[in-house]
Amino acid sequence: MSLPHTILGMLDWKPFTGYDLKKRISRAEFLPWSGNSNQIYKSLLELARAGYVSCEVTHQDDGPTKKIYTITDSGRGELKCWLRAKPEAPEIRNLFLAQLSWGDLLDPAELDTLILAYEEEVQGQLLMAQEEMRRGTDTPRRTAREAFLWEMIAGNRVNALEAELLWVYRLRNGIPAARTAS
Amino acid sequence: MSLPHTILGMLDWKPFTGYDLKKRISRAEFLPWSGNSNQIYKSLLELARAGYVSCEVTHQDDGPTKKIYTITDSGRGELKCWLRAKPEAPEIRNLFLAQLSWGDLLDPAELDTLILAYEEEVQGQLLMAQEEMRRGTDTPRRTAREAFLWEMIAGNRVNALEAELLWVYRLRNGIPAARTAS
DNA sequence: ACCGACATGTAAGCTGTTACATGATTCC
DNA sequence: GGAATCATGTAACAGCTTACATGTCGGT
Numbered sequence: 001m002s003l004p005h006t007i008l009g010m011l012d013w014k015p016f017t018g019y020d021l022k023k024r025i026s027r028a029e030f031l032p033w034s035g036n037s038n039q040i041y042k043s044l045l046e047l048a049r050a051g052y053v054s055c056e057v058t059h060q061d062d063g064p065t066k067k068i069y070t071i072t073d074s075g076r077g078e079l080k081c082w083l084r085a086k087p088e089a090p091e092i093r094n095l096f097l098a099q100l101s102w103g104d105l106l107d108p109a110e111l112d113t114l115i116l117a118y119e120e121e122v123q124g125q126l127l128m129a130q131e132e133m134r135r136g137t138d139t140p141r142r143t144a145r146e147a148f149l150w151e152m153i154a155g156n157r158v159n160a161l162e163a164e165l166l167w168v169y170r171l172r173n174g175i176p177a178a179r180t181a182s
Numbered sequence: 183m184s185l186p187h188t189i190l191g192m193l194d195w196k197p198f199t200g201y202d203l204k205k206r207i208s209r210a211e212f213l214p215w216s217g218n219s220n221q222i223y224k225s226l227l228e229l230a231r232a233g234y235v236s237c238e239v240t241h242q243d244d245g246p247t248k249k250i251y252t253i254t255d256s257g258r259g260e261l262k263c264w265l266r267a268k269p270e271a272p273e274i275r276n277l278f279l280a281q282l283s284w285g286d287l288l289d290p291a292e293l294d295t296l297i298l299a300y301e302e303e304v305q306g307q308l309l310m311a312q313e314e315m316r317r318g319t320d321t322p323r324r325t326a327r328e329a330f331l332w333e334m335i336a337g338n339r340v341n342a343l344e345a346e347l348l349w350v351y352r353l354r355n356g357i358p359a360a361r362t363a364s
Numbered sequence: 365a366c367c368g369a370c371a372t373g374t375a376a377g378c379t380g381t382t383a384c385a386t387g388a389t390t391c392c
Numbered sequence: 393g394g395a396a397t398c399a400t401g402t403a404a405c406a407g408c409t410t411a412c413a414t415g416t417c418g419g420t
Contacts, residue, residue, distance in 0.1 A: 001379070002277060009284035019399050030283075032275040036381065041401060064388050064399045076287075083281055083288055087300040089307045090276040092342055093214040095184060096269040097335050101212075102191035104328035105258075106265055111327075118269040125271045144358040145293075146286035152353050153279050160274055163345030171334050176326040183407070201371050218409065223373055246371045246416050 003033055004043045004052075008079040011053060011071040013140045018044055018067065029132070030153055044069060052078050111175070119168045126161040133158055185215055186225045186234075190261040193235060193253040195322045200226055200249065209319070211311070212335055226251060234260050293357070301350045308343040315340055 003025075010021055018040050026035030033039065044067075047053045052075030056068045071079070096118050103111050133154040141147035189203055198206070200223050208217030215221065226249075229235045234257030238250045253261070278300050285293050315336040323329035 002280060003379090006280050006283075009280070012284065012287065017399070018401090022399095030276065030279045032273075032277070032280075034381070037399095037401065038382090038403090039380070060388095060398095062389070063397095066399060079284065080287055083284060084292060084296065085281070087278040087281055087296060087303060089300075089303040089343075090274055090278070090346060091214075092272055092274050092339070094212065094272040094338070095214070096272070097212045097338060098184060098188050098191070098214075099265055099267070099269055100331055101188075101335055102194065102261065102265060103331055104322075104325055105194065105262055110266060114266065114269060118271075121269060121271045140286075143286055148356060148358055149282055149285055152349075152356070153283055155352075156276070156279060156349055157274070159345055159349045160342065161271075163341055164272060167334075167338055167341045174330060174334070176330055185407090199371070200373090204371095215407095216409070219371095219373065220375090220410090221408065242370095242416095244417070245369095248371060 002082065003039060004047055005079060005082040006031060006033075007040070007043055007047065008052060008071055008075050008082075011069055012076060012079060013142075015068050015070040017069070021069075027137070029129070030157060047075065050078075051075070108175075108177075112172070115168065115172050119165070119172070122161055122164050122168060126158065126165060129154070129157040129161055184264065185221060186229055187261060187264040188213060188215075189222070189225055189229065190234060190253055190257050190264075193251055194258060194261060195324075197250050197252040199251070203251075211314070212339060229257065232260075233257075290357075290359075294354070297350065297354050301347070301354070304343055304346050304350060308340065308347060311336075311339040311343055 006025070007021055010016060010024060016024070018037070021044075022035045022037055022040045024035075025031055025033055025040070044053065044055075048055055048069075052072060053069045054072055056070065057065060058068055059065050099114065103114060106114065133151075136151070136154070139147075139150040141150065185207075188207070192198060192203055192206060200219070203226075204217050204219055204222045206217075207213055207215055207222070226235065226237075230237055230251075234254060235251045236254055238252065239247060240250055241247050281296065285296065288296065315333075318333070318336070321329075321332040323332065
């Protein structure tokens with residue numbers, strides 16, 4: 001999980017409403033959560049119960065009532081504790097590999113079509129990641145170090161997808177010719 | 183999901199028992215499932231109900247009774263259909279990036295410790311992946327093409343982890359010096 | 365007598381998803 | 393009048409995980 005910790009991180013940047021968090025989390029592709037309201041609002045309740053965030057209800061004249069969440073000192077302590085925890089290696093979930101592993105059942109043209117489709121998929125993701133990196137969206141840049149970290153984070157996806165593309169090229173160009181039909 | 187399809191692929195290679203499948207699936211790191219009995223046996227029941235596999239009960243004298251599953255023609259059809267489906271781009275779930283994104287809360291030494299710990303984690307995974315690639319475990323190699331595909335699949339993890347390591351080096355070496363105290 | 369490998373399964377729970385419900389305001 | 397955005401939430405379910413239950417056989 002650790003979605004609650006990510007929320008704490010966001011709130012350490014600025015106070016937000018659940019709705020804001022939802023949008024930001026779903027936009028940030030490097031975070032492994034879709035940002036659905038169910039999880040967000042549940043996490044906020046938990047965090048509030050634990051005393052890690054405080055909640056201020058604001059009645060707007062020009063719009064619906066909203067709850068603005070702010071991190072507490074206790075929450076900042078919990079966040080720091082999580083930051084120091086042992087990091088995990090990336091989990092790469094690539095269903096294409098499962099498909100490819102039985103690809104020998106397909107004839108050469110079909111296999112090539114499959115690989116090409118994957119290549120295009122990766123290429124598309126890469127373009128999006130590069131585009132997102134180019135127009136650096138609204139990220140925290142309170143210090144030079146923080147700005148650098150967020151640039152590297154955006155670059156991580158680009159880096160991974162570029163490496164994947166190179167691998168696909170090697171795959172496509174290395175497939176042994178099929179035994180010619182007699 | 184598509185675990186059932188992966189099982190179909192395995193069974194197209196050889197007939198297996200649930201226990202065999204469990205072991206093979208948990209050993210194959212490129213497959214995104216832990217290979218726990220719950221899922222395996224449930225999937226096998228489903229596949230049998232759908233008519234994609236047949237099941238032969240064997241009473242052994244030197245061991246417990248076992249059920250050997252074999253793929254049917256209908257199952258092979260379903261497998262091929264899945265193989266031709268549009269592949270997805272890899273999903274990279276990297277919790278370290280979530281940690282890193284709020285890393286500016288840590289002082290330089292702590293941040294460096296965190297990044298180093300990640301580097302070691304990735305390095306360790308890379309060594310394991312390379313080791314597993316070196317001693318090519320028992321994989322299908324019915325044709326030259328199939329042998330090639332399985333080599334590339336093992337290489338995919340190595341490729342991804344090497345790229346990640348390079349990224350970590352750039353990260354560690356690029357962190358701006360902290361504003362000196364005072 | 366006990367442990368580890370073989371072999372099949374179930375129960376409980378966690379995480380995450382989609383889809384829905386409600387209601388206000390603003391723009392076309 | 394209708395769609396889009398803001399804003400908070402709930403219900404139902406899919407997928408996967410750990411831990412447990414049961415029993416056999418072979419080795420030390």
